[in-house]
Amino acid sequence: MKQQNISFALLAALAGALVLCAGTLAAVISYNNINTVPYAFTRHFVSELGWTAASRTAWLFNGSLVVGTMAFLPMMIALGRTTQLAMRLAIPV
Secondary structure, three states, rough: HHHHHHHHHHHHHHHHHHHHHHHHHHHHHHHOOOHHHOOOOOOHHHHHHOOOOOOOOHHHHHHHHHHHHHOOOHHHHHHHHHEEEEEEHHOOO
16 A cells, blocks of 8 residues: 555544544533533543533534544555555565
8 A cells, every 4th residue: 555545544543533532622621511510531421522401512522523533434444455465465464
């Protein structure tokens, strides 16, 4: 596989990770539960950040999950092609 494609795949994965982190951080900051208990990873499930009644930026969290995970797609394709090529050539991975 071309080095340029692998570099693009890695950059896309990095961008996806940044989008996921930014969306999660924005949702944690604006989390506003009915009992006004601040969000804590030890007390709440992450899925509560996507609940529209608890967070004003639930749409941002949910959207970042979609966009962020889609950005990992080029890396998964590159990984599959690289692994397949290595297996064809009988090179230990």
